[in-house]
Every structure is written in structure tokens, then in C-alpha cells.
Amino acid sequence: MPPSITFLGAAQTVTGSRHLLDIEGRKVLVDCGLFQGPRELRERNRHDTGLEAREVDSVVLTHAHMDHIGYLPVLVKQGFKGPVYASPATIALARISLPDSGRIQEEDYRYDLKKGRETEGPLYTEAEAYAALKLLRPVHYFQDVELGNGAQFRFLPAGHILGSAFAEIYFASGERILMSGDLGRPNRPILKDPTPVDYAEYLVLESTYGDRLHDKSDPADTLAEVLESTVRNRGCVIVPSFAIGRTQELLWYIHQLHEERRIPRVPIYVDSPMATSVTDVYSKGTEDHDAEMRESLRQGTNPLEEGTVRLVRDRAMSKALNDMRGPMMVISGSGMLTGGRVLHHLRNRISDPTTTVLFTGYQAEGSPGRRLKDGAETMRFFGEEVEVRAEIRSLEGLSAHADQGEILSWLRGFREAPRQTFLVHGEPGPQEVLSSLIKQELGWEVAIPSWKEQRDL
Ligand SMILES: [Zn+2]
Known part of the structure; x- marks a missing residue:
């Protein structure tokens, strides 16, 4: 046979x-x-x-x-x-x-x-x-x-x-x-x-x-631009992100922009228990790391643990983010707004014109993320209809x-x-x-x- x-x-x-x-x-x-x-x-x-x-x-x-x-x-x-x-x-x-x-x-x-x-x-x-x-x-x-x-x-x-x-x-x-x-x-x-x-x-x-073909523009450019305008209007960038891979890539770009002194030091919170655990695994996965990541770690710098990035581990800290004033960035799941803590942050801030929602990946047909990306004027979170006044942006090319x-x-x-x-x-x-x-x-x-x-x- x-x-x-x-x-x-x-x-x-x-x-x-x-x-x-x-x-x-x-x-x-x-x-x-x-x-x-x-x-x-x-x-x-x-x-x-x-x-x-x-x-x-x-x-x-x-x-x-x-x-x-x-x-x-x-x-x-x-x-x-x-x-x-x-x-x-x-x-x-x-x-x-x-x-x-x-x-x-x-x-x-x-x-x-x-x-x-x-x-x-x-x-x-x-x-x-x-x-x-x-x-x-x-x-x-x-x-x-x-x-x-x-x-x-x-x-x-x-x-x-x-x-x-x-x-x-x-x-x-x-x-x-x-x-x-x-x-x-x-x-x-x-x-x-x-x-x-x-x-x-x-x-x-x-x-x-x-x-x-993927968009070949440099995600770092968009990220720098969004962070600059956030600092100017003292707003908050909410990044709905996927826990495995996407969040870590994002943290890597933020580190890179800091190294090159292209962005101001803005507090960045990763508010997703899963993304936080996955980021720890990514830091330890030496067998998978490319030469640049290895060299960085060898020199004692972990690009995924940037000084201005705080990994939010408990619910109390997550809630505390609601009352914080910008400029700041919150990276949180889920990536297509189908659940997770990001929904709380959106309900809280999406009607504020100083907020930017920055998508990091594909939004499937029929997902809440797709509706928002396509220009929905209102969104429903936890049974509450909320007006969308935030700016909606996308980081292309991160597939x-x-x-x-x-x-x-x-x-x-x-x-x-x-x-x-x-x-x-x-x-x-x-x-x-x-x-x-x-x-x-x-x-x-x-x-x-x-x-x-x-x-x-
Ligand atoms: Zn896969």
C-alpha cells in the first residue's frame, strides 16, 4: 500500500x-x-x-x-x-x-x-x-x-x-x-x-x-505618526491586538522607534493576560530568535520589555486605566473586537475625539472590528450604544x-x-x-x- x-x-x-x-x-x-x-x-x-x-x-x-x-x-x-x-x-x-x-x-x-x-x-x-x-x-x-x-x-x-x-x-x-x-x-x-x-x-x-501582495509600507512610520498626534492632543491610542505574534511584533517596533528616538516616551499598557504570558514565552524562545533579537538579548536589552511598556497583570490595574489621562497607549485583545478587555476600553473612550483606534490586522467579514473599520457611527458595547468620535486607523503589512x-x-x-x-x-x-x-x-x-x-x- x-x-x-x-x-x-x-x-x-x-x-x-x-x-x-x-x-x-x-x-x-x-x-x-x-x-x-x-x-x-x-x-x-x-x-x-x-x-x-x-x-x-x-x-x-x-x-x-x-x-x-x-x-x-x-x-x-x-x-x-x-x-x-x-x-x-x-x-x-x-x-x-x-x-x-x-x-x-x-x-x-x-x-x-x-x-x-x-x-x-x-x-x-x-x-x-x-x-x-x-x-x-x-x-x-x-x-x-x-x-x-x-x-x-x-x-x-x-x-x-x-x-x-x-x-x-x-x-x-x-x-x-x-x-x-x-x-x-x-x-x-x-x-x-x-x-x-x-x-x-x-x-x-x-x-x-x-x-x-501585502502593503509594503513600514508599520513603524504609521506607528510614529499616530503616537506623535496622540502626544499633541493628550489622547489615548487603543490597539485591538492578537495575543500571539502581533502584540510582540508591535512591542518590537515601539522599542525600535524609541532606540531611534523617533517617538516620545509615552506610557504603553499591554492589558491582556494572554498577551502578557505569550510575551514572556516570546522573550525566552531563543531557538526561534533571529540574529538581531539574539544580539539584543546578549547585550542585556529585551526589545519586548521596553521601559515604557507595562504589562497589566490584574483586573484592578486594568480598571485603573479607565481614569488615566493621555497621552497613552493601551494594547488589548481581542484583535477583531469579538471579546476581551479591549471592549471596556472602547466603551470608555471611543466617543472621545482625542482617542485613536489602531487596528493591527485583518478584520473578518461580520466581526465588530470590521464594522468599526468600515466607518460605523455608533457601536454597541455591553448592551450600550456608544457614539464613535475616535479616529480609526490601521497598521498595514503586519501579516x-x-x-x-x-x-x-x-x-x-x-x-x-x-x-x-x-x-x-x-x-x-x-x-x-x-x-x-x-x-x-x-x-x-x-x-x-x-x-x-x-x-x-
Ligand atoms: Zn497560523
Whole structure:
């Protein structure tokens, strides 16, 4: 029997990464992510998943985003006994985000019950998330790990978030499949560049931005401009930010601007327990750091612990921020205003014309963040309609995913075409565009698998 791959998630969509390899009867699941977004996708977390937990021999995780690890507690609950391989940083991040996800699901469930809404209950609880964490086994980059029946794998740095990796999986025949996870970008702060790869018989490649180029303007310029005007009008900048990756990049830019004396010293508060814990992990993840970050730490300066940045650890301090006068900046979650402490800060300050709301990333269709970014005149927070008088700005170009040009230039590192390239983790539009480009420019065989499609390798 030849090895095979079954695409159980992130097939023609961007969430729910789950790819099941069958290598001589050993079943290896690469990524175990949650489907997120519209209801018909979220249903795939509950019913008809195509996955038999008890049949899976091992799980390999490429990185700690929820759409790559968030389904793990369900798998464990259904009888999967481990092991789960992940990089040390991915494990450290999962220890923060998985229990948090369980806790939020329990809270949502109780809220639905209270409101008398129909509910299927939490997918998993905080306790079940902790149970899943016990199965995690750390694997360093470039370390060979046996998967049984002659198969083995190793991780290569992917440059997407701390701990992110490509999984290079070898069959007993010596042939290999490279699972890209999410592909990062070159020349980004803190992290090493994505590892150049020059050969693989099979490639599974993400395609989120297959049809787009990122804005190439320097985020530091926008940040400097926003902070200057905030100092002038003694206002407050509220930054809705994503806890993993985005917040740390932002702190790095702020440090850089201070070093270059381009911005005045404004008090900056990171008001998100999760972002605070993640920032600690980012500071310690030396295996992932690029040369500049290493050098900085060697000289005794941590760019993520800038003197003017205060990490808010308790609720009392968070509340105290409400009464503080600007100039100041508050970085807080969630990034798309779907929950979190940022909502309190917005309710408190969004009607004040000296406030600036600075978005740091993509705002999904239908999210409150998208409505505000699109110019909503009023917003509803905790049942209260509030007039929007704040200035709304965006920091462009902070994406952690390679864009079309960056994907192609990484592919050009291959000496020889893979026998087959599968595009995953993308919407159909971007996937079609990228697929044609790869065929035209590189002459490769490209397939766009559908959900549950199985292919022999
Ligand atoms: Zn990711």
C-alpha cells in the first residue's frame, strides 16, 4: 500500500487544519485545528469529522494557532492516547491558549443557558484542555523523530509565529512530504526567516494570500505618526491586538522607534493576560530568535520589555486605566473586537475625539472590528450604544503569512519540482490564482484538494 494523505480540514478554507497521513498503516495526523467562522464550518468540529480518534497513532503540530491545535482536546477526549509532537515554543504557547479556549467555551455555554438559548455545550472544558497538554512531547528543530514502520520526521523553522515549523515527513521508501503549516515571511522582526527548502517529492502548501501582495509600507512610520498626534492632543491610542505574534511584533517596533528616538516616551499598557504570558514565552524562545533579537538579548536589552511598556497583570490595574489621562497607549485583545478587555476600553473612550483606534490586522467579514473599520457611527458595547468620535486607523503589512510574491520566491528555492503540490489553507479564489501562477511560472503539478479527499503518494 502506498502512503496516502486525507485532507480533513483547511481544504478550500482557512481554518480546521487536519491532514491525516497513512504511512504503512501508521496514522499520523498533521495539525489538529479548530474550524472557525460560519456555523456550517464550525459544525465540522462536532459531526461527521472523518476522523477516528482511536485510530490515530500520533499527532504532529506545526504551530500554536487555534486553527492548527484547537481540536486536540476533542481528539484526546474521544480516545486518542498520544504522543503529540510539537516544538518547545509551540508547547509553551499551547499551555496558555488551549486552557483559555476551554474556559471561554465553558463561559459561553453558561451564558447561552442563562439566556435560554439552544446549545450543544462546550466542545471541551478547561480541564479537558489540560488533559490534552499531558500528551505533548517537545521536538527541537532539525531533530529526527521516529514515527514507526520506518517513517520519521523533523521540524524546520517556518518563520510564521514563535515555534512555527514545517514538518518534513519521510516514508520508509525514503521519499518525503513537506507540510508547510503556515508559511511565514522573510525579514520580519524577532523570528528567523522561513527555512529555504530545495527538495520534496510532495508538498502541502498554505495559500491564504495566494492572490495578494501585502502593503509594503513600514508599520513603524504609521506607528510614529499616530503616537506623535496622540502626544499633541493628550489622547489615548487603543490597539485591538492578537495575543500571539502581533502584540510582540508591535512591542518590537515601539522599542525600535524609541532606540531611534523617533517617538516620545509615552506610557504603553499591554492589558491582556494572554498577551502578557505569550510575551514572556516570546522573550525566552531563543531557538526561534533571529540574529538581531539574539544580539539584543546578549547585550542585556529585551526589545519586548521596553521601559515604557507595562504589562497589566490584574483586573484592578486594568480598571485603573479607565481614569488615566493621555497621552497613552493601551494594547488589548481581542484583535477583531469579538471579546476581551479591549471592549471596556472602547466603551470608555471611543466617543472621545482625542482617542485613536489602531487596528493591527485583518478584520473578518461580520466581526465588530470590521464594522468599526468600515466607518460605523455608533457601536454597541455591553448592551450600550456608544457614539464613535475616535479616529480609526490601521497598521498595514503586519501579516504573519507570506503573500503571493513571498510564497513564489520561497518555492523558487526548490531545485526540482515536487511530484505533486497540494494547496490547502486558502479560500477558493486565492487558491485558483496561486495554482495558475505556480503552473505557469514554475511548471509544477498543482492540486486543490476538497474536504475529505484522499490521495495516494
Ligand atoms: Zn497560523
